Amino acid sequence: SQHYDIDDENKITIFGNYGYSQEHTYREEELYKYDIDQTVAENPDAAPEDRIYKTLNDIPTNNGVALRSSSEYSHSGIFNIGYTFADVFNLKYTKLYTHTGLKGTKLSIGEFGSNQGEIFSYYDLEWEERTLQADQINGDFDYELFDKKSSFRFGYEKATAELNQPNNFRYIYVDDDLNNDEPAYLQKTSNQFAKRLVSDDKVDASYLKNKLFIDLFSEEDYIDIGYSSSTKKRKSKMQWLGIKINGDETEFTDDLDTTYDEQVRPDIWFDDRRFTLENYTQAKNYFDANVDESSLYLSTFIKPTNYLDVLVGVRQVNVEQKTTQYYLYNRREHPGEEYDSSKDNTYQKYDRVLELENELFPSASLKYTFNEENTLDLAYAKTYILPDLREVSDGTYSHPYEIADIKGNPDLKHTIINSYDLKYSHYFSDTESIKLGLFYKKLDDPIEDTQESSSSTPTYSFQNSDSATIKGIEIDGRKRLDFLHSLLNDFYLSGNFTYTDSKVTLSEEQKEELSTDGRQLQGLSKTVLNLALSYELSHRSLTLAYNKMGERIRKVGLKDRAEGILAYPDYMENPAAVMDFIWIEKFSNGLSLKLKLGNLLDEETIWYQQDEDHATKKFKKGRDFKISASFKY
Numbered sequence: 001s002q003h004y005d006i007d008d009e010n011k012i013t014i015f016g017n018y019g020y021s022q023e024h025t026y027r028e029e030e031l032y033k034y035d036i037d038q039t040v041a042e043n044p045d046a047a048p049e050d051r052i053y054k055t056l057n058d059i060p061t062n063n064g065v066a067l068r069s070s071s072e073y074s075h076s077g078i079f080n081i082g083y084t085f086a087d088v089f090n091l092k093y094t095k096l097y098t099h100t101g102l103k104g105t106k107l108s109i110g111e112f113g114s115n116q117g118e119i120f121s122y123y124d125l126e127w128e129e130r131t132l133q134a135d136q137i138n139g140d141f142d143y144e145l146f147d148k149k150s151s152f153r154f155g156y157e158k159a160t161a162e163l164n165q166p167n168n169f170r171y172i173y174v175d176d177d178l179n180n181d182e183p184a185y186l187q188k189t190s191n192q193f194a195k196r197l198v199s200d201d202k203v204d205a206s207y208l209k210n211k212l213f214i215d216l217f218s219e220e221d222y223i224d225i226g227y228s229s230s231t232k233k234r235k236s237k238m239q240w241l242g243i244k245i246n247g248d249e250t251e252f253t254d255d256l257d258t259t260y261d262e263q264v265r266p267d268i269w270f271d272d273r274r275f276t277l278e279n280y281t282q283a284k285n286y287f288d289a290n291v292d293e294s295s296l297y298l299s300t301f302i303k304p305t306n307y308l309d310v311l312v313g314v315r316q317v318n319v320e321q322k323t324t325q326y327y328l329y330n331r332r333e334h335p336g337e338e339y340d341s342s343k344d345n346t347y348q349k350y351d352r353v354l355e356l357e358n359e360l361f362p363s364a365s366l367k368y369t370f371n372e373e374n375t376l377d378l379a380y381a382k383t384y385i386l387p388d389l390r391e392v393s394d395g396t397y398s399h400p401y402e403i404a405d406i407k408g409n410p411d412l413k414h415t416i417i418n419s420y421d422l423k424y425s426h427y428f429s430d431t432e433s434i435k436l437g438l439f440y441k442k443l444d445d446p447i448e449d450t451q452e453s454s455s456s457t458p459t460y461s462f463q464n465s466d467s468a469t470i471k472g473i474e475i476d477g478r479k480r481l482d483f484l485h486s487l488l489n490d491f492y493l494s495g496n497f498t499y500t501d502s503k504v505t506l507s508e509e510q511k512e513e514l515s516t517d518g519r520q521l522q523g524l525s526k527t528v529l530n531l532a533l534s535y536e537l538s539h540r541s542l543t544l545a546y547n548k549m550g551e552r553i554r555k556v557g558l559k560d561r562a563e564g565i566l567a568y569p570d571y572m573e574n575p576a577a578v579m580d581f582i583w584i585e586k587f588s589n590g591l592s593l594k595l596k597l598g599n600l601l602d603e604e605t606i607w608y609q610q611d612e613d614h615a616t617k618k619f620k621k622g623r624d625f626k627i628s629a630s631f632k633y
Contacts, residue, residue: 001013001014001015001016001632001633002014002015002633009085009086010083010085011083011084012081012082013080013081013082013083013084014080014082015078015079015080015081015082016078016079016080017077017078018075018076018077018078019074019075019076019077019630020074020075021072021074021626021628022071022073022074023071023074023626024069024070024071024072025069025622025624026067026068026069026070027068027619027620027621027622028065028066028067028068028619029065029066029067029068029617029618029619030063030615030617030618030619031063031064031065031066031110031616031617032062032063032614032615032616033061033062033063033616034056034057034060034061034610034614034616035057035061036053036054036055036056036057036566036567036568037053037055037056038053038562038564038566040055041053041564042054048563048564049561050564051564051565052564052567053564053565053566053567054515054567054569055610056569056609056610058613058614061111062110062111062112062113063110063111064109064110064111064120065108065110066109067106067107067108068104068105068106069104069105069106070102070103070104070105071103071104072100072101072102072103073100073101073102073103074098074100074101075098075099076096076097076098076099077095077096077097077098078095078096078097079094080093080094080095081093087142088141088143089139089140089141089142090140090141091138092136092137092138092139093135093136093137094134094135094136094137095134095135096132096133096135096136097131097132097133097134098130098132099129099130099132100129100130100131101127101129102126102128102129102130103126103127104124104125104126104127105123105124105125105126106122106123106124106126107121107122107123107124108120108124108403109121109122112403113174115176117176118174118175118176119174119175119176119184120172120173120174121172121173121174121175122170122172122403123170123171123172123173123256124169124170125168125170126165126168126169127165127166127167127168128163128164128165129162129163129164129165129166130161130162130163130164131160131161131162132159132160132161132162133159133160134157134159134160135158135159136155136156137155137156137157138153138154138155138156139153139155140153140154145212148212148213148215149213150210150211150212150213152208152209152210153210153211153226154207154209155207156204156206157203157204157205157206158203158204159201159202159203159205160200160201160202160203161200161201161203162198162201163197163198163199163200164198164199165195165196165197165198167194167195167196168194168195168196168197168398169192169193169194170191170192170193170398171186171191171193171256172187172190172191172192173185173186174187183253184253185249185250185252185253186245186249186253186256186259187249188245188249191242191243191245192242192243192244193241194240194241194242195238195240195241195398196238196239196240196241197236197237197238197397198236198237198238199234199235199236199237200234200235200236201232201233201234202232202233202234203230203231203233204230204231205228205229205230205231206228206229207226207227207229208226208228209224209225209226209227210225210226211223211224216302217302217303217304217305218302218303220303221301221302221303222300222301223299223300224297224299224301225298225299226297227294227297228294228295228297229292229293229294229295230291230292230294231290231291231293232289232290232291233288233289233290233291234287234288234289234290234389235288236286236287236288236289236389236393236395237285237286238281238285238286238397239281240279240280240281240282240285241277241278241279241280242277242278242280243264243275243276243277243278244275244276244277244278245274245275246273246275246276247274260275263275282328282395282396283326283327283328283347284325284326284327284393284394284395284396285395285396285397286326286395287323287324287325287326287389287393287394287395288323288324289321289322289323289324289389289392289393291320291321291322291386291389292319292320293317293318293319294317294318295315295316295317296315296316297314297315297316298313299311299313299314299363300312300313306369307369307370308366308367308368309365309366309367309369310366310367311363311364311365311366312362312364313362313363313364314360314361314362314363315360315361315362315363316358316359316360317356317358317359317360317361317384318356318357318358318359319384319386319414320353320354320355321353321355321386321387321392321414322351322352322353323351323353323389323392323393323410324349324351325349325350325351325352325394325410326348326349327348327349327350327394328347328348329343329344329345329346329347329348330344330345331344334348335350354386354387354392354412354413356384356414359384360382361381361383361384362380362381362382363380363381363382364380364381365377365378365379365380366378366379372427373426373428374424374425374427375424375425375427376422376423376424376425377422377423377424377425378421378423379419379420379421379422380419380420381418382416382417383416383417383419384414384415384416384417385415385417385447386414387412387413387414387447387462390408391408391409391412391447391462392409392410392412393410394410395407395408396408396459399460402458402617403457403458404457404458404459404460405457405458405459405460406460406461407452407459407460407461408461408462409461409462412447412462412463412464413445413464414445415443415444415446415464416443416444416445417441417442417443417444418441418442419440420439420440421437421438421439422437422438422439423435423436423437423438424436424437428479428480429480431478431480432477432478432479432480432492433477433478434475434476434477435474435475435476435477436473436474436475437474437475438473438474439470439472439473439474440469440470440471441469441470442468442469443467443468443469443470443521444467445464445466445467446465446467446504446521447464448462448463448464448465448504448521448522448523448556449462449522449523449554449555449556450462450463450514450556450558451555451556451557451558451568451571452558453558453560463510463514465504465507465510466505466506466507466510468502468503468505468521469502469503470500470501470521470524471500471501471502472498472499472501473498473499474496474497474498474499475496475497476494477494477495477496478492478493478494479492479493480492490535491533491535491536492532492533492534492535492536493531493532493533494532494534495529495530495532496528496529497527497529497530498527498528499526499527500525500527500528501520502520502521502524503518503519503521504517504518504520504521504522505517505518512559513558513559514556514557514558515556515557515558515559515567515568515569515570516556516569516570519553519570520552520553521553522552522553522554522556522570523552523553523554524553525549525550525551525552525575526550526551526552527548527549527550528547528548528549529546529547529548529549530545530546530547531545531546532544532545532546539585539586539587539588540584540585540586541582541583541584542581542582542583542584543580543582543583544579544580544581545579545581545582546577546578546579547577547578548575548577548578549575551572551574551575552573552575553570553571553572553573554570554571554573554607555570556570556571557569557570557609568609569610571608571609572607572608572609573606573607573608574605574606574612575605576599576602576603576605576620577601577603578598578599578601578603579599579600579601580596580597580598580600581596581597581600582594582595582596582597590631590632590633591629591630591631592629592630592632593627593628593629594626594627594628594629594630595625595626595627596625596626596627596628597623597624597625598623598624598625598626599621599622599623600623602620602622602623604618604619604620605617605619605620606618
């Protein structure tokens with residue numbers, strides 16, 4: 001960074017930052033799948049078609065291992081130039097650029113099919129590039145209106161985000177003759193797929209705000225009024241190509257490169273080709289989306305006494321999230337209109353719109369200061385969450401971590417959240433405190449990760465549950481340890497602990513499809529613990545950090561029908577505890593070095609159904625270390 005004083009009133013500041021990093025990981029995973037035990041019903045006296053089976057078999061139906069490696073290459077830069085006039089006008093321009101490339105390989109070997117004794121080998125080769133560019137201008141201007149201090153703030157951002165997966169390729173070998181030592185061969189069907197995904201986002205956002213100090217009870221009282229708007233546009237398309245084997249596939253036992261050198265790459269007459277290119281691209285894997293958001297807000301801060309702060313505000317929000325989905329028109333798929341045979345086998349598009357129109361989102365907070373050491377905060381806020389654009393599309397995409405597909409749900413709705421918080425704070429000093437809080441949230445239409453019935457590859461999706469409540473307690477603090485001994489004057493203990501209890505309510509229709517009602521909210525751990533012991537000097541800091549999250553639901557359980565009702569348990573996750581050591585050393589010449597030793601405990605993460613004796617995946621992420629250097633001038 002560099003500062004330039006043009007004269008007493010005009011100043012310019014320039015700041016720049018560039019970073020480059022590489023991260024390489026490898027891990028091994030154990031994979032299992034369990035079927036429902038259909039010999040013991042929960043209600044044996046019911047009619048056969050109404051009997052409910054909930055217990056999993058103790059022996060896995062399928063099992064295998066996955067060997068996964070990845071390399072991530074990233075570089076980013078920030079350039080900032082600011083102008084100040086007489087300390088009343090500030091203008092700043094920021095340019096942000098990041099680019100990340102991710103190379104991944106995965107080999108999954110095991111009994112993944114429905115035929116016992118068949119060993120499948122899934123080879124996944126992946127490459128992904130993400131680019132983000134943003135230009136931002138913001139500023140503020142202090143002035144007086146009716147002899148009252150005022151501050152006008154403004155900002156504009158233009159950003160683009162690009163996602164490119166040029167050729168994620170999967171091929172499968174199958175060995176169905178283990179006893180006779182026959183070699184594995186290329187699987188004929190559902191094999192040799194290449195998926196190419198390109199997604200481009202463009203964002204334009206701006207805001208205007210004006211704060212007027214009204215001096216009603218104190219000099220700090222103000223009225224703040226503002227307007228913000230943003231437009232996000234996305235174009236996403238995925239091509240899906242495959243190589244089809246014509247005739248008997250069992251003769252193709254060589255490695256893939258050798259087979260392609262002999263059968264694919266040479267100039268062979270089409271009628272004689274054993275391998276032909278097939279196009280499996282579906283129109284519904286293309287979509288366009290526009291999200292227009294605007295809000296007008298008004299907030300007022302008053303300080304009736306030296307001990308009481310009151311902030312009240314409201315936002316009027318308008319949102320239109322429009323997804324344009326493409327599809328091949330036929331008798332089964334003709335959304336939004338009566339079937340018209342004249343459109344058969346033509347590509348059509350259909351707009352699905354999610355709207356918030358002039359909806360009010362109030363907020364309020366109250367802070368009471370007993371004295372310099374003790375405060376009490378009370379807050380309420382109403383907010384909303386929109387579904388992700390890919391979640392609300394109708395396309396199907398490969399799961400990044402599993403042998404599974406992810407299917408969007410065009411019928412998703414936004415989530416409305418009403419939050420209530422109460423917090424007591426005690427300050428030992430400006431940098432030391434302990435805080436105890438209670439919270440309660442009411443969620444309407446929360447979005448959860450669910451499953452869909454599938455006879456082959458598992459398929460995950462998303463649904464709005466009817467409602468959910470979240471309540472809990474949180475304690476956090478930071479304390480210097482010199483009260484134990486004077487030698488510990490530069491040591492600090494900090495951390496937080498959260499206990500959360502949630503309850504989900506399903507609709508009557510969902511109770512027929514999903515296997516659990518009144519459970520915890522998907523993805524939310526009941527307990528979260530963070531602890532850190534640090535040694536802090538002006539030029540050096542050493543920190544030992546610990547994190548442990550309680551078990552949580554990964555995917556909501558599903559009901560299926562065979563000769564009765566099969567109620568599959570929720571997919572659970574017991575995350576591993578994580579301990580990191582971080583050393584930062586700063587030198588007088590502006591050089592800083594940082595060493596991080598990550599995941600020192602290297603505990604096992606377990607995904608399971610019913611209980612941990614029915615684990616579906618086990619893996620350790622492995623220990624890691626990172627070294628970084630920065631220079632400031």
